[in-house]
Amino acid sequence: MIVLFTDFGVSDPYAGQVKARLAEHAPAHQVIDLLHEVPDFNPHAGSHLLAAFAHGFPPGSVFLAVVDPGVGSPRDAVVAMAGGRWFVGPDNGLLSIVAARHPDTRLWRIVWQPESLSATFHGRDLFAQIAAEIARGEFPTDKVSPTDALKVEFDAGDLARVIYIDHFGNAWTGVRGAPTNARVSAAGELFKHSESFGFVGKGEGFWFINSVGLLELAVNRGSAAATFGLKVGDPVQVQRLN
Amino acid sequence: MIVLFTDFGVSDPYAGQVKARLAEHAPAHQVIDLLHEVPDFNPHAGSHLLAAFAHGFPPGSVFLAVVDPGVGSPRDAVVAMAGGRWFVGPDNGLLSIVAARHPDTRLWRIVWQPESLSATFHGRDLFAQIAAEIARGEFPTDKVSPTDALKVEFDAGDLARVIYIDHFGNAWTGVRGAPTNARVSAAGELFKHSESFGFVGKGEGFWFINSVGLLELAVNRGSAAATFGLKVGDPVQVQRLN
Amino acid sequence: MIVLFTDFGVSDPYAGQVKARLAEHAPAHQVIDLLHEVPDFNPHAGSHLLAAFAHGFPPGSVFLAVVDPGVGSPRDAVVAMAGGRWFVGPDNGLLSIVAARHPDTRLWRIVWQPESLSATFHGRDLFAQIAAEIARGEFPTDKVSPTDALKVEFDAGDLARVIYIDHFGNAWTGVRGAPTNARVSAAGELFKHSESFGFVGKGEGFWFINSVGLLELAVNRGSAAATFGLKVGDPVQVQRLN
Numbered sequence: 001m002i003v004l005f006t007d008f009g010v011s012d013p014y015a016g017q018v019k020a021r022l023a024e025h026a027p028a029h030q031v032i033d034l035l036h037e038v039p040d041f042n043p044h045a046g047s048h049l050l051a052a053f054a055h056g057f058p059p060g061s062v063f064l065a066v067v068d069p070g071v072g073s074p075r076d077a078v079v080a081m082a083g084g085r086w087f088v089g090p091d092n093g094l095l096s097i098v099a100a101r102h103p104d105t106r107l108w109r110i111v112w113q114p115e116s117l118s119a120t121f122h123g124r125d126l127f128a129q130i131a132a133e134i135a136r137g138e139f140p141t142d143k144v145s146p147t148d149a150l151k152v153e154f155d156a157g158d159l160a161r162v163i164y165i166d167h168f169g170n171a172w173t174g175v176r177g178a179p180t181n182a183r184v185s186a187a188g189e190l191f192k193h194s195e196s197f198g199f200v201g202k203g204e205g206f207w208f209i210n211s212v213g214l215l216e217l218a219v220n221r222g223s224a225a226a227t228f229g230l231k232v233g234d235p236v237q238v239q240r241l242n
Numbered sequence: 243m244i245v246l247f248t249d250f251g252v253s254d255p256y257a258g259q260v261k262a263r264l265a266e267h268a269p270a271h272q273v274i275d276l277l278h279e280v281p282d283f284n285p286h287a288g289s290h291l292l293a294a295f296a297h298g299f300p301p302g303s304v305f306l307a308v309v310d311p312g313v314g315s316p317r318d319a320v321v322a323m324a325g326g327r328w329f330v331g332p333d334n335g336l337l338s339i340v341a342a343r344h345p346d347t348r349l350w351r352i353v354w355q356p357e358s359l360s361a362t363f364h365g366r367d368l369f370a371q372i373a374a375e376i377a378r379g380e381f382p383t384d385k386v387s388p389t390d391a392l393k394v395e396f397d398a399g400d401l402a403r404v405i406y407i408d409h410f411g412n413a414w415t416g417v418r419g420a421p422t423n424a425r426v427s428a429a430g431e432l433f434k435h436s437e438s439f440g441f442v443g444k445g446e447g448f449w450f451i452n453s454v455g456l457l458e459l460a461v462n463r464g465s466a467a468a469t470f471g472l473k474v475g476d477p478v479q480v481q482r483l484n
Numbered sequence: 485m486i487v488l489f490t491d492f493g494v495s496d497p498y499a500g501q502v503k504a505r506l507a508e509h510a511p512a513h514q515v516i517d518l519l520h521e522v523p524d525f526n527p528h529a530g531s532h533l534l535a536a537f538a539h540g541f542p543p544g545s546v547f548l549a550v551v552d553p554g555v556g557s558p559r560d561a562v563v564a565m566a567g568g569r570w571f572v573g574p575d576n577g578l579l580s581i582v583a584a585r586h587p588d589t590r591l592w593r594i595v596w597q598p599e600s601l602s603a604t605f606h607g608r609d610l611f612a613q614i615a616a617e618i619a620r621g622e623f624p625t626d627k628v629s630p631t632d633a634l635k636v637e638f639d640a641g642d643l644a645r646v647i648y649i650d651h652f653g654n655a656w657t658g659v660r661g662a663p664t665n666a667r668v669s670a671a672g673e674l675f676k677h678s679e680s681f682g683f684v685g686k687g688e689g690f691w692f693i694n695s696v697g698l699l700e701l702a703v704n705r706g707s708a709a710a711t712f713g714l715k716v717g718d719p720v721q722v723q724r725l726n
Contacts, residue, residue, distance in 0.1 A: 009650060020540070
């Protein structure tokens, strides 16, 4: 299974071009569009999202992860194997959280360049081919070189900020779990805990641990982002009580 | 064929997670994203849309239908067979129109819970597996229990309201057909009938019977929603003349 | 490979219905969603986009191209073979640029109508079946008739206008390449050249030749559309210096 995790946008003709390449180079493999709306130009938020999603995918899955504002400049391209899954993308921190959180992580730098490499679309021209070869079980040893460390690494602990806002207006944070009696606040508001939407009043705000294990702020049948003015990057306070 | 009909949003990482599960549990089956923008929190509009779309899909198709604002609270989960097609989703009315409109309808309650069931994402954790088993032709008799009726049922007649607005600004209603001389009005405007867009002036409003048999309000090369201030839920008057 | 290129919108239930038909009629063939957000009602912009994308797809690819504001009125439906690839769509200019730019182009008019043809959704009812048959290698000689020319043809030279704006706010033009010392201006602004985003300052505007060979206006980590007020149709000046 090849999993696409990018900021290409769902409306734009970028994911389709990548999938056409994957269809050529790995025709027998399923391609899953996981997320094409990673916050733009934000590998930091993306790195925490990617690490949270990875668990839910089967061993051997290959993630093509592209949030790459520095494309065309001399940032490196890398392959990571972490937790039994593969990750292909730029060395700008995007893969660093998932890499740091698994003891079995192995890393390679991509040293190959295709004959035709556009300056702005390495997702299509470079990463797609590498991902396809890994998915086919033909690890491209001729195109990569083992390395000990990524050049850009983010702090692998929880990120107590909003990292994603979905179309309902739910605000995901980079905090992995919290006890139900934790004091959670953001944007000057204290949020109460609830297991799910159906247990609080309509229009009421609450926090819960979402389906990939992250602390999320929500409003039942409403938008937490609009109600509380939340946006990606906003800090969240999580106070664990004794 | 497995057909996804949800309010997960096209931009968000929900449909992709469902498709990854389907790829694991029913890898040989095509998955079609029909609609991920059913009006949020609105199983009523969704139920009329679902019933209108179902006809166009081949017998044996399995619809995974999720518009589920009550997820996590004690609403039931059900399977319906209606008109030779399968439907899996919450018992909140979403499946009730398609179920009511077919004489061959059979119903089951889902009595199984997976070991790992998130409180907020039954589409991925529960419905996807049931849908996959049905698509594979392995009806999960151990996971469901026959039932005589749904707990939540909407009126199965036409719904004379706007139930969907597309990106062109065309406003779909829940009215199944009307004679060409019917008087159709909405938002205080009387609409004339036309077979299609090309037969009225640019910027002119009209109604027509759309490609799934529903009465739709439109503006040629413009937006009916913006021109007339239409939104989901607005009433539409259809007066059949003698 | 069947490639979808339409203005159906990514949020709406149109592409899914087309894909369901393709899954019925060409189940063994990959379907790629290239673009569903061709500017609405704008086959002119679409024709230049389509011609630019076509090169990147393998020989034998079948493009189902639908930007069809005249659907239901008596515009023709056509098939083109150009550059070793197939194109199925309305005869409203959309296929005319790619057809004009290849010396091997062959054209057919679609003379067949399905038993059930909606007035507003020929993409699903007509074009999908023709595209499926071509993809299967069963050219539908009984459904088409050779023709010498399209009825609607746009100028096949460069189009010095904005033809697409992506979600980053990058503005694509219909200009195929320019020397790096060309003077490029739009919206009263002179743009400098850069190979890619990483080489200019944050918030700085520039032009580059994009990954499908078109001149594009961009802002590093910002939106060219918002910064300079660019929109589809705006003229661009490209002055080639000696």
